[in-house]
Each structure stands twice: as structure tokens, then as C-alpha cells.
Amino acid sequence: MARMKFLCDADRCIECNACVTACKNEHHVPWGINRRRVVTINDGRPGERSVSMACMHCTDAPCASVCPVNCIFSTDEGVVLHSKDLCIGCGYCFYACPFGAPQYPKVGNFGSRGKMDKCTYCAGGGGPEVPGSIEEYEKYGANRLLRGELPLCAEMCSTKSLLAGDGQIIAQIYKERIIKRGYGSGAWGWITAYREDITV
């Protein structure tokens, strides 16, 4: 079975934010919630790079580990999902997440964050809803993976900077790119998320 991962080839990212927009549109997430974002490092200086980041669907996901109600889990394909029915909005997943992925619909004083929302790898939700159902769509967004489609952010990426799919395959694609062009700023987040790096 495939182990789903994300990889952002920052040497190709042009900070167009189309991934962010595609995600918001596909899942109709409310204002203030950004399941994906683009961070620019060394902005305006030589060697600046932009990285598109969302939930990396970690191996041994720290969010799932710290969740005090065990509402976060990994699927067989390595996708990290959660149940909004069980989430108590404590915010611990945000403290544990190395990538700032968990989002909350409210400001959060006195613990009133509301139910956590995050990238689902376009794989629906981790609640009791039937996969692909309208109930699941309304709570968690589209379930593209069920239809055999990859996350829309990566599919839409105009420079093919953002890659989604089986970890070994996208790592191979990135390796070939590094060899061909002779440089690469690194597989951003991979050591932290998957405890492995891509080197040539």
C-alpha cells in the first residue's frame, strides 16, 4: 500500500499561492482557516525560497500522540485524519505540530477555539460519516483520494513544485530533479515529518 506524502520542491515554487486557493475552494473552508500556506524565507534577499506547507501527515504524528482525547489517527496510507465529533479544541495539536498545520475557527481565549481543522490530504474526515458522503464533505471537505485523485493543491501546482503521492515515487522524482539541475534546497520538513531525508 502506498505511503502518502507531500514534497515541496522550493527551487520551483514561485509563491503564486494557487495551492492555497485551490485548497480553500475545493473544501470550502471558512475565513481564517488556511489548511495550506506558502512561507517565503529570506524574502527579498538573494537566495529567497518559498515553501508551500500544510499537514505533512507525519510518521508517528506528534499531534495524534499529544491529543488528550485520541481523536487524531493515521490511516493505512499514512494520512493523518481526525474526528471533529471528539475534538475538544484544546490546542495541544498546534503546540506539537512541527508545521503549524492545525487550524481553529475561533480566536481561542479561554479555550474556545472550536473544532480543529486541518489538511486531510483530500481524504475526507476521521469521523463516523460515510466516506464520500455529503455529511463528510460539509464537515471535512472533499474526499478525492476515495475517487483515486490526489490532493488538489499538488495537482493544480503550475510549476509542479508541490508533489503529492506515494513517498518513494515523489522522492525519486525529486532526486532526478536534483541530479539533472545540480542543486536542491532540501526536502522541506521531511526529516522532521518522516525521519528521512532525500539526498543524492
Add this chain to the structure above:
Amino acid sequence: MTDLLTRIRFLIAAVAIGWLLAFAATALAQQAGATFDPQADAVNQGTLLREFPRIQGNINQLDPKARVLIQPAGRAWDYFHQVVLRWIGAVAILGTLLTLAVAYYGLGRLRISAGRSGRKILRFKAFERTAHWLTAVSFVVLGITGLNITFGKALLLPLIGPEAFSAFSQYAKYTHNFVSFAFLLGLGLLIAIFIKDNVPDKTDIIWFKQGGGFIKSKHAPARRFNAGEKLVFWASVGAGLAVAASGLLLLFPFYVTNIFGMQIAQVVHAVIAMPFIALILGHVYIGTLGMEGAFEAMWSGHVDYNWAKEHHDLWLEQQLAKNGGGPR
């Protein structure tokens, strides 16, 4: 003639342009080599993480939290919360309970040596007792709802199932957040009321030397509070203020600090709270099961003369002098 002149002019111009181009190319190449290759010399994840434990950048969003791209410390915080904190909590709380059990079955209940006299003296006024019980009740509520975040999913979740446990935890979270203010008020009142009687003095040294009343043959003198009680007071003040400060940071997330500060606030909150709970367990034991005549001081406010003489002799003398009569 003109034809030759044109050719010469063309030749000179060509050589000049060629020379200029070559010079410019060399200069550009030198510049690139000496300073920067815009492709291969880009920012690099490994280098950035070696320089600073978080990778941050700019973002077209108003949320400053979103500027942090990668913070591997999240995994360290996960390890703290799931492994270190559980050990601290288990050792502190179970260790204390075990010690208290040993004390109870070994030493037994500390009786009033001379027996009850039947006469009472006021030890804690109604206002003092109210402040104590406000703090006490809120402490127990905060302790249980707080421990639920650390141990609930291991102990309670398997018993009542995920839906009931989530519903309970949700209420527990809100209870913890709002009851904290009752605790703050109570803590403030207790500090204001009792600080003057908890200033360490020479009597405390004698009290320790005499074995704190645990050695029957030796008398340990004490004013209103003995050295042991003073230790509990100051430890509670210190722990209470630390827990309150870190708790307020957690209550208003990211107002005054970033992600690292939030993690530290949680670590401080939890690491202080566990031994604080252990300390209060000991306090509860000595005030109820552990010593005859102690609980009524905080319940009805009055203690037996003989209890006061045994545990707070200097205070009793002072009170009797204040009330006009000497020790009878």
C-alpha cells in the same frame, strides 16, 4: 580608398565590441563566482535548522503564527507531554500516596497526647476559612480536570468510551479555564491573610531540631504556624503563582508569546502542578486522617486547648494573653 577605410573602421569596431563583451562576461562570471549563484546558493533547510531551531519566513496572511514554517521542537514537546510528564506525575502522586499510606499504617493517627480538654479556642475566623475552602475546592477541581488532560485517555477513556470521554473532557477543559479565577482569588486572599504569620523566625530552627513534633519525647515549639506549615505555605505560594502565570499564558494563547513560549508555558504549568498536587495531598492527609484535632480548626474554626498546647504552644499563650487571661 573609402572601401578600405570602411573595412578598417569595421575591424576596429568589431575588435572593440568583442573585447568589451569578453570583458563584461568575465566580470559577470567573476561577480557570480565571488558572491552568489542565485540557483545553487539558495537558502537550505539543513543550514537554517543548524542556525536556529525554527525556520521562519514571510507570509501573505495576517496570522503571525503562520510565519513559522518548521519547528521540530513540536516533537520534543510531544515527548515531554507523553513520556516525561507522565513519569513526573506518576512518581510524584503515587509516591506521595504510598508514603502517606506507610505513614498511616506505620505511625498511625497522631493523637492529642493529653486527650481532649473539652475547651475550645478560635483558631481560624470565618473569613479565613472561606478563603481556605475557596482555594481548596477550586484546587481539587483544577487538579482533577488538569490530570484528565495528562492521564485521562489512559485511565478514563477505556472505561467510558470515546464519546463520553470527549464530552467529559470538553466540560473539564471549560471548568479548568474558569475555575482558575476562583483559585487565583483564593490564593491572593490566603497570601494576604496568612503571610504575616508565615515569616520564618528562630522558632522554626528549634522546631526542626526538635524533630517537628514527630519525636514524642521532644517538644517542638510553634507560633500560629509551625515550620512545616510555613514550608507548605511558601511552597504553595511559589507553585500557585507559577501555575497562575503560566496558566494565564495558556488561557490567552499567542497573545504575549510565540509557539516556543506556549510550549514552555505548558511545561512549566504541568511540571509545577504535579508536585503541587503531591504537596497538597500531604497537606490534606495531615489535616484530616493524619492528626487528631487538626481538621476542626479549618472546619468549625475552633480547636481543643490541649491540641493547641501540644502543636502551637507559643500561639496559645499569645492568644490567651490577648484575651486577658493567662494559661489556665
